[in-house]
Amino acid sequence: MTELPNSTERKMGLVIDLDTCVGCHACVISCKGWNTENYGAPLSDQDPYGADPSGTFLNRVHSFEVQPQACGSEPAPAAQLIHFPKSCLHCEDAPCVTVCPTGASYKRVEDGIVLVNESDCIGCGLCAWSCPYGARELDLAAGVMKKCTLCVDRIYNENLEEVDRVPTCVRTCPAGARHFGDLGDPDSDVSKLVAEREGMDLMPEMGTKPVNKYLPPRPKDQMEDQIDILAPLLAPVTEEAGGFLGWLDKALDKLPGQTSGGSN
Amino acid sequence: MHPAPSVILFTTLSGLGFGLLFFLGLGMPDVTGMVSFVFFAIAYALAVGGLLASTFHLGHPERAMKAFSQWKTSWLSREGCCAVGALLVMGLYAIGTVFLDTQWTLFGVIGAVLSLATVFTTSMIYAQLKTIPRWNMPLTPAMFISFSLAGGALLAGQETMATALLIIAGLVQLAYWSLGDKAFAESGTTIGTATGLGDRGAVRAFEPPHTGSNYLLREFVHVVGRKHSQKLRMIGFGLGFALPVLLLLVPFEGLMLKHMMAAVAVLSHLVGIACSRWLFFAEAEHVVGLYYGKR
Numbered sequence: 001m002t003e004l005p006n007s008t009e010r011k012m013g014l015v016i017d018l019d020t021c022v023g024c025h026a027c028v029i030s031c032k033g034w035n036t037e038n039y040g041a042p043l044s045d046q047d048p049y050g051a052d053p054s055g056t057f058l059n060r061v062h063s064f065e066v067q068p069q070a071c072g073s074e075p076a077p078a079a080q081l082i083h084f085p086k087s088c089l090h091c092e093d094a095p096c097v098t099v100c101p102t103g104a105s106y107k108r109v110e111d112g113i114v115l116v117n118e119s120d121c122i123g124c125g126l127c128a129w130s131c132p133y134g135a136r137e138l139d140l141a142a143g144v145m146k147k148c149t150l151c152v153d154r155i156y157n158e159n160l161e162e163v164d165r166v167p168t169c170v171r172t173c174p175a176g177a178r179h180f181g182d183l184g185d186p187d188s189d190v191s192k193l194v195a196e197r198e199g200m201d202l203m204p205e206m207g208t209k210p211v212n213k214y215l216p217p218r219p220k221d222q223m224e225d226q227i228d229i230l231a232p233l234l235a236p237v238t239e240e241a242g243g244f245l246g247w248l249d250k251a252l253d254k255l256p257g258q259t260s261g262g263s264n
Numbered sequence: 265m266h267p268a269p270s271v272i273l274f275t276t277l278s279g280l281g282f283g284l285l286f287f288l289g290l291g292m293p294d295v296t297g298m299v300s301f302v303f304f305a306i307a308y309a310l311a312v313g314g315l316l317a318s319t320f321h322l323g324h325p326e327r328a329m330k331a332f333s334q335w336k337t338s339w340l341s342r343e344g345c346c347a348v349g350a351l352l353v354m355g356l357y358a359i360g361t362v363f364l365d366t367q368w369t370l371f372g373v374i375g376a377v378l379s380l381a382t383v384f385t386t387s388m389i390y391a392q393l394k395t396i397p398r399w400n401m402p403l404t405p406a407m408f409i410s411f412s413l414a415g416g417a418l419l420a421g422q423e424t425m426a427t428a429l430l431i432i433a434g435l436v437q438l439a440y441w442s443l444g445d446k447a448f449a450e451s452g453t454t455i456g457t458a459t460g461l462g463d464r465g466a467v468r469a470f471e472p473p474h475t476g477s478n479y480l481l482r483e484f485v486h487v488v489g490r491k492h493s494q495k496l497r498m499i500g501f502g503l504g505f506a507l508p509v510l511l512l513l514v515p516f517e518g519l520m521l522k523h524m525m526a527a528v529a530v531l532s533h534l535v536g537i538a539c540s541r542w543l544f545f546a547e548a549e550h551v552v553g554l555y556y557g558k559r
Binding site for chain 1: 265321322323324325327328330331332333334336337338339340341344389392393394395396451452453455457458459460461464465466467468469470471472473474476477478479480483484550551552555556
């Protein structure tokens with residue numbers, strides 16, 4: 001059971017656009033909601049209204065600051081804030097599957113989704129240890145390992161409208177930052193998007209071959225020409241202080257002793 | 265990594281127990297009857313006690329039997345199979361020496377090999393994890409096996425061998441600490457590769473996904489106590505290896521005193537190994553901490 005399939009018929013997965021994500025956490029909430037009410041044990045919370053609340057989530061949004069290096073054309077580049085949703089990447093070479101002692105963790109041959117059979121899970125936690133991405137969390141109430149199912153109970157669910165047959169995080173995202181499809185098919189929309197935007201793997205050095213891809217943020221726009229017609233009117237009229245303050249500034253400069261701060 | 269007392273207790277005690285079983289299986293010491301019974305009782309108490317302790321950290325210990333099924337891929341499953349195999353075969357051997365005054369050498373040798381294999385499979389559970397660079401080294405199995413053999417020889421009363429094995433284990437421990445301290449940096453995994461944003465500039469964790477803690481932080485980001493790691497290394501090395509070797513080398517007069525000192529050496533070694541094992545977990549840093557700007 002915990003032997004990985006040599007290949008899967010399809011490679012269903014997510015493409016997450018770091019350029020578009022606004023960090024609203026809507027995907028986090030919809031994921032928690034759907035996966036608490038549907039497939040498997042609910043995602044429990046511990047001390048939810050108390051002093052030290054925590055709980056099980058299958059999808060979390062981090063925020064990172066990237067400070068580009070100063071260079072000739074950009075002597076003082078502005079730091080960029082990047083919101084970063086993270087969930088199971090449904091790796092082709094998933095270490096979480098092979099370490100499982102009971103066969104509870106498995107990768108499906110038909111679509112490549114990595115799942116946990118909760119009735120076989122002993123809650124040893126070794127799969128979470130083996131995952132570099134922090135995609136698996138042991139539910140403290142149920143004592144079993146929880147992870148993203150790629151909403152396996154939505155994507156093939158004929159009781160839902162066709163538009164809803166995507167993972168709930170994708171359906172919810174108000175920014176269109178999440179895409180779902182077959183990454184094994186080079187002609188699929190998601191594969192084309194990854195090719196066009198140079199989608200990347202997280203921690204490729206771990207050798208996990210993630211199916212989910214991340215689209216890097218696009219470079220910030222640079223305004224070449226002045227387009228603000230009011231700007232010239234708002235330009236400072238003088239660089240030097242005049243009047244009484246100007247006199248005071250010069251007079252103080254002439255006094256012996258050190259001047260702190262400023263250039264004069 | 266969170267140093268769970270159940271896992272520290274398990275790896276320390278069962279390592280020692282299977283080490284003793286290894287020597288008993290090879291007929292060292294060459295004893296039968298009541299003396300043999302006492303040796304086997306100690307070995308089984310340590311090995312089985314350790315295995316039981318390890319089930320305390322499971323979410324569903326009642327399903328533990330399922331863990332014997334995936335030996336083809338899982339080191340944890342292999343460990344379970346080897347442990348049960350070793351205990352069964354050594355049980356047969358023990359029946360021979362304790363009750364029938366005979367040594368079934370074949371069972372002894374197979375049991376000894378399985379005992380050592382158990383320790384090796386335990387070590388591979390940790391050594392296989394690329395996510396924890398400090399563990400992902402060949403020195404991890406070397407450490408577990410050398411500790412188990414040294415402790416086993418000490419408990420089996422093999423003075424000369426114990427002295428040599430303790431010195432080897434001590435050297436492996438020093439090498440493990442020395443290389444382990446560099447392992448994370450040498451793994452090449454940084455917040456830059458974790459986010460894929462590293463070639464755009466310096467990446468910093470700006471805001472975590474939530475204000476509270478979570479399973480990942482509790483399990484993988486253990487910083488409490490790391491500040492004492494240098495002191496604990498000295499204590500662990502001193503008690504685990506230096507003091508037992510000293511006690512073995514000093515010639516004591518009289519059988520009673522000699523036995524007393526042997527007991528002190530064993531206890532000292534046990535405490536030292538537990539200390540080293542605590543550090544093994546507490547100092548290990550999981551790469552997932554990078555996403556939280558923590559180690």
